[in-house]
Amino acid sequence: MSGSQVVGRCRAGHAWQPNGWQADTSLAIDARGQLLEVASDVPATGSLGDWVLPGMPNLHSHAFQRAMAGLAERRGGVEDSFWSWRETMYGFAATIGPEELQAIAAQLYVEMLKAGYTHVCEFHYLHHQPDARPYAPAEAMSLALIEAAREAGIGLTLLPVLYMTGGFDGRALGERQRRFGHAVEDYLRLLEALHTHTADDLRVGIALHSLRAVPEVALREVLGSAVAQTGPIHIHIAEQLGEVQDCLAVRGARPVEWLFDHAGVDARWCLVHATHLTADEMQQIARSGAVAGLCPTTEGNLGDGLFPLPAYLDAGGVLGIGSDSHISISPVEELRWLEYGQRLHTHHRNVAARRPGDSVGETLWREALRGGAQACGAPVGSLRAGARADLIVLDENSPLLAARDARSMLDSFLFAGNTPLVRNVMVGGYWQVRDFHHHDEERIGARYRAVVERLASGRTTA
Ligand code: NGQ
Ligand code: ZN
Numbered sequence: 001m002s003g004s005q006v007v008g009r010c011r012a013g014h015a016w017q018p019n020g021w022q023a024d025t026s027l028a029i030d031a032r033g034q035l036l037e038v039a040s041d042v043p044a045t046g047s048l049g050d051w052v053l054p055g056m057p058n059l060h061s062h063a064f065q066r067a068m069a070g071l072a073e074r075r076g077g078v079e080d081s082f083w084s085w086r087e088t089m090y091g092f093a094a095t096i097g098p099e100e101l102q103a104i105a106a107q108l109y110v111e112m113l114k115a116g117y118t119h120v121c122e123f124h125y126l127h128h129q130p131d132a133r134p135y136a137p138a139e140a141m142s143l144a145l146i147e148a149a150r151e152a153g154i155g156l157t158l159l160p161v162l163y164m165t166g167g168f169d170g171r172a173l174g175e176r177q178r179r180f181g182h183a184v185e186d187y188l189r190l191l192e193a194l195h196t197h198t199a200d201d202l203r204v205g206i207a208l209h210s211l212r213a214v215p216e217v218a219l220r221e222v223l224g225s226a227v228a229q230t231g232p233i234h235i236h237i238a239e240q241l242g243e244v245q246d247c248l249a250v251r252g253a254r255p256v257e258w259l260f261d262h263a264g265v266d267a268r269w270c271l272v273h274a275t276h277l278t279a280d281e282m283q284q285i286a287r288s289g290a291v292a293g294l295c296p297t298t299e300g301n302l303g304d305g306l307f308p309l310p311a312y313l314d315a316g317g318v319l320g321i322g323s324d325s326h327i328s329i330s331p332v333e334e335l336r337w338l339e340y341g342q343r344l345h346t347h348h349r350n351v352a353a354r355r356p357g358d359s360v361g362e363t364l365w366r367e368a369l370r371g372g373a374q375a376c377g378a379p380v381g382s383l384r385a386g387a388r389a390d391l392i393v394l395d396e397n398s399p400l401l402a403a404r405d406a407r408s409m410l411d412s413f414l415f416a417g418n419t420p421l422v423r424n425v426m427v428g429g430y431w432q433v434r435d436f437h438h439h440d441e442e443r444i445g446a447r448y449r450a451v452v453e454r455l456a457s458g459r460t461t462a
Contacts, residue, residue, distance in 0.1 A: 003153050003430035003439050006046065006389075007031050013050035014406060015383050018366055021406040025052075029389045033200065033428030037385050049393035049424060051401075051409055053365070054382050055118025056331040056392075057372030059293045060234070060272050060322025062123055063105035063145060067452050068092040069327045082240050082302045089325075090176040094130045097462030100451050101126065102144040102151075107448035108326060109152035110438045115330045116422040118390035119155035119372075119380045121322070123207050123234060123272070125163050125180040127190070130462050132178035138186075139193050146197055151444060153432040155390065157376045158194060159207035159234050162187050162222060168212055168250035180209070184221045191227045200388065201428055203377050205232035211247060211255050216262060223263060232268055232377040234293065235259070238281075239273035239304050256281040265290050270375040272322070275305040282308050286317035291371040296337035298324035306341050313354050313367070320371030332421075335364040335414050361410035388428050395423040395436075 006029055015025035015038065026044040028036040072088045096104070105122075112120060122145050128134050135141065142160060149156035163180035166173045173181050182190065194204045206228055208214045214222075222228055238244055238255045247255045256277060259265060267289035274285060274292045285292060294307055302325070312319065321334040328334070339360055342351035352367075353360045373381030380390050394401065394409070400417045401409070413421055425433035432438060454460070 003427075003432045004434075005430050006426065007429065008046060009042065009044040010046040010048045011044035012048045012052035014052065014409070016053040016365070016410075017383065018370070020362070021409065023406070025383075027052075027383060027389070029429045031429075033389050033430065034379075035383060035385055035387050035389050038383055048391065050396040051394040052383070053116075053392050053394070054369055054387075055380070055390035055425065055427065056116050056365075056368060057320060057376045057381050058112055058117040058120040058322055058331070059270060059291065059320040059372050059375040060123055060295050060324045061108070061120050062125075062325060063108050063148070064093060064096045064101055064126060065089060065324075066108040066326040066329075067100075067104045067455065069325070082304065083242070085302055093126055094176060095455050095460040095462055096126060097129070097460065098135065098140045098144040099461050100455065101141055102148045103447045103451040105145050105148035106151045106444045108329065109149055109154040110441050110444050111329045112323070113152060113154055113425050113427070113432050114420070114422065114436065114438060115332070116392045116425065117154070117323075117329075117331060118392070118425065118427045119157065119376050119378060120149070121157040121159055121205070121232070121234065121270075121376055123159050123161060125161035125207075125209060127160070127182065128179040130179055132181065137193075139190055142190070142194055146202060149202070151440065152438070153427050153430060155201045155376070155378060155380060155388065155427055157203040157205055157232065157378060159205045159232070160187070160190050160194060161207040161209045162218065163209040163213045164218055165213055165215055168246045170215055184218050187222065188225050188227060195227065203231060205234065205377055207234040210236040210243070211251070211258060212243060219263065232270060232375055234270040234272055234375070236272045237274055238276045239299070241276055241305070244276050254278065254281065256285065260284050260288070267291075267318075267374060268377075270320070273299065273304060273307075275299060275307055277308060279311070282312055282317070283315055286312060286315035289318060291375045292317060292319045293322055293375060294319055294334075294338060295322045295324035296334050296341060297328040300337055300341070301325065301327045306345055307338075309338065309342050310346075310351055310354070313352065313363075318371040318374060319367055320375050321368045331368065332414050335361075335368060338364065359407075359411050361412075361414040364414065365410055389426060390428065391426045392422050393424040395421050
């Protein structure tokens with residue numbers, strides 16, 4: 001990881017803790033990039049800034065989709081839907097090989113860092129060549145993502161995806177889905193190969209694409225395997241009504257209901273989207289301690305529906321945020337849409353704040369840190385001893401933050417305006433962004449531009 005390293009004791013004017021801002025805090029960072037001690041009123045040598053927050057984990061990303069953002073917003077001949085968007089996405093995916101993936105992902109990760117995300121869960125299913133033959137090595141596409149994360153300096157939880165069937169009825173993968181597919185045995189081999197790369201800034205977990213894509217026997221085999229006994233487990237679930245109906249028709253239960261009946265869903269799980277829930281399913285998720293992986297800008301873009309946020313918060317449910325298809329790369333925008341969707345729906349204000357006096361911004365940032373960290377399976381998302389030193393420093397000079405104090409800072413960060421307020425970003429003790437600038441953004445940006453221009457002209461190396 002490059003960027004400039006900080007080791008020693010640094011002062012934060014205010015550091016964000018789960019119970020609120022803590023004034024005059026000193027953070028001791030060791031040579032491994034971990035927080036050794038976080039204490040009040042201890043003399044420090046360096047200064048981090050006035051308003052220091054833990055970096056936000058991004059719990060759901062399909063990196064390649066970044067380069068098609070904006071290319072699916074023109075109406076087709078039919079009534080456009082999630083499913084017609086998916087056809088466009090499949091066409092685009094077919095042009096992406098390791099070189100394209102690395103260039104796109106590195107650019108994406110630089111943008112994530114600049115927006116305040118310091119760790120990303122990559123839900124990765126572009127495994128093979130477009131004609132479904134394996135790359136050499138077979139994990140080439142995964143390695144491209146690992147390399148991209150290293151170049152940008154963002155923490156990564158790589159979630160290789162198991163994708164076996166084209167629907168609940170067990171039908172074979174379609175022509176353009178074949179490169180996503182694995183036999184269980186090959187999938188477990190991929191996981192094992194990737195586990196050898198595990199490091200402080202790199203975790204490996206498991207992803208099941210969806211119940212549509214994973215037959216019951218395969219689900220059992222994978223969950224019973226040795227590599228599946230630790231680390232996070234992610235799955236797309238109940239995002240679209242069509243999926244709920246198909247699941248009911250073929251498996252006789254709704255997707256979340258079926259999953260709880262067939263897998264021991266617990267705090268290791270992240271249920272991505274979980275949009276269409278009965279009250280019982282919502283309670284079940286909350287009780288399990290699993291993370292609801294919410295991606296409000298993508299869910300809005302794809303016309304998915306609204307997550308039952310207030311009831312879920314009241315039930316003590318865990319949630320985190322992801323930028324998913326990357327039509328937006330900003331924790332501010334994800335959290336804003338999460339709240340605004342509810343306001344538009346309920347005709348009320350301050351929906352995420354469940355008790356009088358609570359702040360919406362504080363509630364959402366706190367919850368997304370907690371659930372995001374859980375979904376990453378890494379010691380991130382908090383400024384406490386033992387955590388990785390991942391933090392963001394707000395731009396105290398911005399007019400948007402003038403005359404703001406501890407009571408109003410997070411609400412102003414999340415709800416006031418459109419200019420970037422994340423000034424400096426540290427991951428694992430290294431400054432990756434200083435004064436809004438990523439240390440390698442020119443090179444990574446130029447390479448990205450060359451790759452998308454090549455893709456636009458129809459030339460690809462995939
Ligand atoms: C994906 N994305 O895997 O990229 C999916 C679409 C599908 C989102 N659901 C494809 N947002 O679900 O089959
Ligand atoms: Zn997804």
